[in-house]
Amino acid sequence: MRLLILSLTLFLFSFPISAQYDEIPFKSYVDFLESGTFQSPVEYLSSSFEAKDILIFSERYHPEFTQYELLVDFMKKSGFKGDVYTEVGVYNMGSAVHDFLNKEGLSKEEKREKLLELFRDLDYDPVWSNYNYYYLLSSVYDINQERSPEDKIMVHPLDIVFSWDSMQNHAQYELLFNMMEPQNDLPPVIHRNAVMARHFIRSYGDAKRANPNKAKALVIMNTYHAYTHIPDYRPNPNEPRVYSTGQYIFKSFPEITKGIMINGLGNAGNLAADGKWDAAFELTGNKPLAFDLKGTPFGRTPFDLYRFGGGYEEASFEEILEGFMFYVAVPEQKFMIGIPGIFDDPDFREAYLRRSAISWGMSLEAAKSSPEISQEMEELNEISIPEWLDLDQYKEKTEVWIKQDQTR
Numbered sequence: 001m002r003l004l005i006l007s008l009t010l011f012l013f014s015f016p017i018s019a020q021y022d023e024i025p026f027k028s029y030v031d032f033l034e035s036g037t038f039q040s041p042v043e044y045l046s047s048s049f050e051a052k053d054i055l056i057f058s059e060r061y062h063p064e065f066t067q068y069e070l071l072v073d074f075m076k077k078s079g080f081k082g083d084v085y086t087e088v089g090v091y092n093m094g095s096a097v098h099d100f101l102n103k104e105g106l107s108k109e110e111k112r113e114k115l116l117e118l119f120r121d122l123d124y125d126p127v128w129s130n131y132n133y134y135y136l137l138s139s140v141y142d143i144n145q146e147r148s149p150e151d152k153i154m155v156h157p158l159d160i161v162f163s164w165d166s167m168q169n170h171a172q173y174e175l176l177f178n179m180m181e182p183q184n185d186l187p188p189v190i191h192r193n194a195v196m197a198r199h200f201i202r203s204y205g206d207a208k209r210a211n212p213n214k215a216k217a218l219v220i221m222n223t224y225h226a227y228t229h230i231p232d233y234r235p236n237p238n239e240p241r242v243y244s245t246g247q248y249i250f251k252s253f254p255e256i257t258k259g260i261m262i263n264g265l266g267n268a269g270n271l272a273a274d275g276k277w278d279a280a281f282e283l284t285g286n287k288p289l290a291f292d293l294k295g296t297p298f299g300r301t302p303f304d305l306y307r308f309g310g311g312y313e314e315a316s317f318e319e320i321l322e323g324f325m326f327y328v329a330v331p332e333q334k335f336m337i338g339i340p341g342i343f344d345d346p347d348f349r350e351a352y353l354r355r356s357a358i359s360w361g362m363s364l365e366a367a368k369s370s371p372e373i374s375q376e377m378e379e380l381n382e383i384s385i386p387e388w389l390d391l392d393q394y395k396e397k398t399e400v401w402i403k404q405d406q407t408r
Helices: 018-023 026-033 041-051 066-078 091-102 108-120 131-144 170-179 192-210 245-252 272-283 346-360 364-368 371-380 391-406
Strands: 054-059 083-090 155-159 217-222 257-262 289-292 323-326
Touching: 026 272, 041 054, 041 066, 041 257, 041 289, 041 323, 054 245, 066 131, 083 091, 083 131, 083 192, 091 108, 091 131, 091 155, 108 131, 131 155, 155 192, 170 346, 192 217, 192 245, 217 245, 245 257, 272 391, 346 364, 346 371
Parallel strands: 054 217, 054 257, 083 155, 083 217, 257 323
Antiparallel strands: 289 323
16 A cells, blocks of 8 residues: 555556446436535535444545545534544554544644554554554544544554564565465455454444444455445355355444545546546536435446456446445545654664565665655655546546537
């Protein structure tokens, strides 16, 4: 997940199932969006929590910032009193995160120092550099300052157990990552999705036992980790199933769980329905809104975003997730990378050089003399908002549908 180069561009691709798109005429999407009144994303999250206890949010690309503005806005406006559970952050950092979120009356500088302490050990990357998670923890802390102890929101990191103190060399680090990857098209040795689901089930149960009012859970997982339904692996249907974290949670709590996606690019760099969805929203004003997928043209669309597992050839969006939110059109979405002041501490600069040497398989001396690593520390020590989208390609994808609509 490391980002050595902060000026990146994502190019748009298409999945080879374009013939199926004709099953849902473009006009159907536009007509649906013009057909009635929709809830705002904040209203939709609130009403979804009235019906379900566990909402699994299918996050966009990790660095995208505006989606976290939406989630924080929801927590503020709705008076959300449940807890937040995240893919980001190793599980053993949970107690430190909770200690921070329970503190009261920190000065601005004290709060900043506590956040930087957390980020220095948050992840098995040498540093987690996406600012939106810093913003999330900072915002939840601020919300908690107005809350009684029993109503404070806790954030629970769910990723694997990991400590940089126990990581000694590149071979050990590489082995860890290899064990988390599929082996010869077979499930990984360390199945992160299952581990994160187990961590959720334990943390959620502990939170409810300690405080019965903590039945509501907002689970933030990146894209496919949040899928609540993975299609059968049709090439070998008798093979033991490998689920996403979302489906493990859904299978554990089927009556109270709902998966919700948000508009954006898929992990493979493609637009849903080859740009039809984005074009339809553009034609109707790019209004922030949300709805359940089932029974809608969007829900019936052949699923063409990132495919985890097999059997997607006959799957539609409503078979993978239950809800959809449109919030900020793709060209206005922004990556925010960097944690202000994270490298001001000389001790952490030394620790980062050691971690970089381990992760890249070089000597500590080579890491210390590397201009690339030095530049990386300078760049990640402040917030950067890189250009990340090939806007011409995006317009090319959407305008073909808009022009088609205008010729009707």
